[in-house]
Each structure stands twice: as structure tokens, then as C-alpha cells.
Amino acid sequence: MEDAEQLIKNLGHQSGVLLEDIPKIDLYIDQIIQLFETSFADAKRNEDEKILTKTMINNYAKGKLFYPVQNKKYTRNHIMLISLIYQMKSALSINDVKQVLDGLNKKALQQDLNLESFYESYLKLQQGNITIFTEGLKEQSKRVGQQVPNADDAQELEQVLLIASLVHTSNLYRRAAEKLVDDMKERGKAE
Known part of the structure; x- marks a missing residue:
């Protein structure tokens, strides 16, 4: 089995849209892609995987996952919101993502929120998450190795066990996020 260090190295976990990557001018959809x-x-x-497509961005706009664009140009704020959508949609439903970002969109549109500062906080948390993930993956890999007896097929068994363990961990995090979304919905109804 690929050791944990090599697996972590091949994940591309440092990938993302940093503030310094976002131009200070408005962009067209092709430039965002x-x-x-x-x-x-x-x-x-x-290589064939598409990170973002025109259809995705147009669906996000139609679904009101971010506030309306002007003259088919997207601001820095739109790009930050699209980045958040991109990250969230892999674990949450589009309706849940909309619920989470609804208040953020309203505040950003009314200029009651400095979205750049908020996004910077998100990026800092993301870096901390990478550290936590890296340490956790190494520990899970070590524990998996202790569960599988030495046998001819030990490497395959370790890999299957690690995959199952990682999926379980992922599901726990997803369910925690969904619970927080549900709490947001309930608070919104109460207001």
C-alpha cells in the first residue's frame, strides 16, 4: 500500500483559490473557469476532470447561490463565493449550500460584510485543516496496519480497510456539517 506520506503528497491538498490569485478587476466566466x-x-x-464549467456557474447563478452579476462580469466577491460553493458542493447538497451562503450573500451585497476578510479566515482554517488531516491520515494508516495480519494479500486488505475507514470519517464530517445546516434552517424559521 502507498504509504501515508506519499498519499498526502499526491492529494493536491494545497490547491485552491487564494486571495492573491484573484485579480482586482472583474472577470468574465471563461476567465473564472x-x-x-x-x-x-x-x-x-x-486529466479529464473539469473543475468548473459554464453550466455549473450558470446553475449557481440561477439557483441564487451568489448575488447577481453585473454586465456578465464577476467581481472578486463572486469568485470567493464560487470558491466556497466549489468546496461545499462535494459534501453538501446544492440546497444546503444555498442555505449556508444565503446570509453571507445578503451581507456582502449590502456591504455589511467584508467578504475578503471572511474568505481570508476561511483560508487560514483550511491550512489548519490540512495539518489536522495529515496527522489524522498518518494515524489511521498506522492503526490499519496494526489490524491486518501479515499475509500474502495484506497490502490489498490494508488498502480496503483504510478506504473504508476514510469514508467513515468523511461521512462523520459530512453529517456534522448537515446537522449545522439543519440548525441554521431552524434558527431562520424562528426569526
């Missing part, structure tokens, strides 16, 4: 393709190139599972 190129920015994301470049920023997430190392995180692709294979």
Missing part, C-alpha cells in the same frame, strides 16, 4: 482550472490543477483526480 481558467482561474479555477489553474488553481485546482493539482487536485484533479484525472
Whole structure:
């Protein structure tokens, strides 16, 4: 089995849209797609994977996952919101993502929130998450190795066990996020 260090190295976990990557001018949809393709190139599972498409962005706009664009140009704020959507949609439903970002969109549109500062906080947390993940993956890999007896097929068994363990951990995090979304919905109904 690929050791944990090598697996971590090949994940492209440092990929993402940093604030300094976002131009200070408004962009057209094709430019946003190129920015994301470049920023997430190392995180692709294979060469054919599309990070972002025109259809995705148009569906996000139609679904009101971010506030309306002006003259088919997207601001820095839109790009930050699209980045958050990109990250969240792999674990949450689009309706849940909309619920989570609804208040953020309203505050950003009314200029009651400095979205750049918020996004910077998100990026800092993301870096901390990478550290936690790296340490956790090494520990899980070590524990898996202790569970599988030495046998001819030990490597395959370790790999299957690690995959199952990682999926379980992923599901726990997803369920925790969904619970927080549900709490947001309940608070919104109460207000």
C-alpha cells in the first residue's frame, strides 16, 4: 500500500483559490473557469476532470447561490463565493449550500460584510485543516496496519480497510456539517 506520506503528497491538498490569485478587476466566466482550472490543477483526480464549467456557474447563478452579476462580469466577491460553493458542493447538497451562503450573500451585497476578510479566515482554517488531516491520515494508516495480519494479500486488505475507514470519517464530517445546516434552517424559521 502507498504509504501515508506519499498519499498526502499526491492529494493536491494545497490547491485552491487564494486571495492573491484573484485579480482586482472583474472577470468574465471563461476567465473564472481558467482561474479555477489553474488553481485546482493539482487536485484533479484525472486529466479529464473539469473543475468548473459554464453550466455549473450558470446553475449557481440561477439557483441564487451568489448575488447577481453585473454586465456578465464577476467581481472578486463572486469568485470567493464560487470558491466556497466549489468546496461545499462535494459534501453538501446544492440546497444546503444555498442555505449556508444565503446570509453571507445578503451581507456582502449590502456591504455589511467584508467578504475578503471572511474568505481570508476561511483560508487560514483550511491550512489548519490540512495539518489536522495529515496527522489524522498518518494515524489511521498506522492503526490499519496494526489490524491486518501479515499475509500474502495484506497490502490489498490494508488498502480496503483504510478506504473504508476514510469514508467513515468523511461521512462523520459530512453529517456534522448537515446537522449545522439543519440548525441554521431552524434558527431562520424562528426569526
